[in-house]
Amino acid sequence: MSAETVDGVGFRSERGPVLVSIMVSLSLVALDATVLATAIPTIVGELGDFALFPWLFSGYLLAQAVTTPLYAKLSDLFGRKPVMLVGIGLFMAGSVLCAVAWSMPALIVARAIQGTGAGAVQPMSVTIAGDIYTLAERARVQGYFASVWAIASVIGPTLGGLFAELGIWRWVFVINVPLCLLAAWMMIRRFHEDADRGDRSVDVRGAVLLTSGLTLLVLGILGGGQAWAWSSMASIGVFGAGAALLTAFVVAARRAVEPILPGFVLTRRLLLTTTLIGFGVGAILIGLTSYVPTYLEGSLGVSPVEAGLALTTLTIGWPLTAGLAGRIYLRIGFKSTGLIGAVLALLGTGGLVATAHQPSIVAMAALCFVTGCGLGLLALPALVAAQSSVDWDERGVVSGTHMFARSLGSAVGVAVFGAIANSVFGEGDVHTLGAATIQSGTAAVFVGVLVVAVASAAAVIAMPSTPPRTEP
Template sequence: MVTTGLVAIDSTILATAVPTIVADLGGFSSFPWLFSVYLLTQAVSVPIYSKLADTVGRKPIILIGVGLFLLGSVLCGLAWSMPALIAFRAVQGLGAGAVQPMAITIVGDIYTLAERAKVQGYLASVWAVSAVVGPTLGGVFSEFLTWNWIFFVNVPLSVAAGWLLLRRFHETVPSRTHRIDWAGGVLLTASTTLIILALLEGGHAWAWDSPQGVGTLGAGLVLLVVFVLVERRAAEPVLAPWVFSRRLLATTALIAVGVGVVLMGVTTYVPTFLEALVGSSPLASGLALATLTIGWPISASQAGRLYLRWGFRSTVMIGSAITVLGAGALAATSTSPSVLAVALSCFVLGLGLGLVAAPSLIAAQSSVGWGERGVVTGANMFARSMGSAVGVAALGALVNARMRGVEATADPQAFGGAATAVFVAVAVAALAIAVVALAMPRVGRPAQGRPDARVEPAGS
């Protein structure tokens, strides 16, 4: 939970300090890269870290992630210009790419099937707390100290996380010779970097049909095809083709894509929607959005009882139905906006996503052994990252087409229509999750099982 808190707080603390950072360092036109480069490096590194975790163990990989995150945080706090800060955010993203999937993989290793959903709920509660604590700390540091402290606050957390992992987490990794798939790692990194970069910056840094847009996306797709061909012949592929050829793993990955789209649509546009149309303060709009991260851990912590009784597929179907209900309510009430209606809709969305994300991931983890669990977890989280990137691109293009360069505060009525279109698209994505949930294979009720014997928490 402490390790997850590094990524959770960092994802919420920076936004409130952006005006202060720009006032100090300049580079207003470049500040979106503070978020884009972090998302980019985090997403492309997840599959590589996950494969290495199945090779050398979880502990060294998560410690490397914590170390890189600590290094990136210190460098960000010492940054002297916007380009330097952007470069150091990339280092932070490389650390986050190891921290988040490894925390979830370790949960799959050391807890029984009956316990995993509850523990996933604990991890989700970290995000709920961070949704409130992060923006508050960002505002306090920016107003009363300096923006540098939003990064320096990660130092004690990183040290605590590293110390706890060193003292309390022990694992036994089978000793055997491995053939590292260097070619696959390079091709996967290059192809996904170009594809995500094209999706993130299309319509912003360059037009979709510009030479830069077409060239970046085209080069990424070509390298992705080459990567697939190379992986078919690799002895130990970094992302094995079987990960997406098995029906359960393929459907849970598609569900993760949908979760990424829904999350990105809600978290990106709800605050601006409330501030532009209702005139709510940033704090009020942030708290309305935070109800999503409150509902998520509540339902995730109870998901274990449902899937042990009715199975993974039924639980995910229940969650997807609740998600559709929440997304539909958000779209329906957006024509008559109110903070209360949005907060209630986000809370229902969170309840639904908690019954979708945790059980689908646990179903994927439970279908493989220790030696494949890291890759499966990483593939699922990579799919969510790609969903987030696609969501940013598609929903951003939808808003830009309606606003035509006009700021939301300059034309609230036009932005209201654009936001309604976004929330309708989110509802469609939620409906797609429900359809994919129907395609999940029917399996018997899962046995509670035992934790993996290779992992023994200290004191157990």
């Protein structure tokens, strides 16, 4: 199967086997995004170090974010398939290490290895789809992708909660191994591409500077107020070094023949606004998936399974509207679709802030569902608008930049929200803190999530009203 479009969309079409292989690969990231949150209290109970638990998400997301631009550029140079296979292999290796982790720091390192794999799998999934399907066909394909997230949103939180209650939380990671093997086998067998593998340079220096700079900034956010005071020399040094490295990255990118993050992705108005939307979506999603289970288990005393079911409404709402978004944006445009999503996200997150001190599992589930519906209508039009504005040789880096922004939003979001929560929680954990303290901490996090939703809505408003272009 080459990266050229042919008639038919669906499992029985000529491209059907490729679609299935992409869906299996995407399921790795989708399941991992939903299965861990409900098991966190149990993991912390066994491994300890509650103050470090945000790094379980932040380490993964940071690794995913900083490697995504590199993988995206490599895919434009050498093809999508080899990059996808490397990502699947790293994800499986990280999963095995997570399953045998003996301490919280060891688990965090293993999660970071998982993240380096996810940095290839997720952007390559959407990039391959962008290569082999036209814009109109992509609207239908997104329905298939949405079904992956929908299934994962139901299975993930429930499975994570079940493993936690049974005391076998390590199976949260073990289940990834057979999925990785299946995804790799199907990708090898089913997807064939004709990629230009000419001798083109890779911006290694830029990749190192970007990775190092972002790592230091996130480390500074997570450590502030916990490992050191915000105004301490350690804090100033970490943030200063991070800023210096990112400045050096910008300079290096301007001089590189093939920059890891080309300047045009941030100078074109459409790409800049869609990138900001992706950042906001990532931050909102991680803020809720990280703290809704803790909020419900700590303030209401519900079981991990019950907390997982409440969180499921968020991850059901997203794929539900994402599956419909393709039809909507083909009729009213990308921007108008995004505005509908922004309004729903504002209603949902605003409701969470308003009800944080009157805990109700029903209200929480309903508001998470509304927020999820909004995110589905925000995320997909932004991604497809960005993809459809460029040709094949730029689509990998554009798709990768968008996924990079979403992953970075999640990484920075979990760091910021973790700092906010830790300022209230202190050294306690969900098993020792009182219900009132947990409500106060998560209420502060929800305010932060609402602020991000407002900023995302502003990015949608600034987005140019460009109708979907006709693709061959």
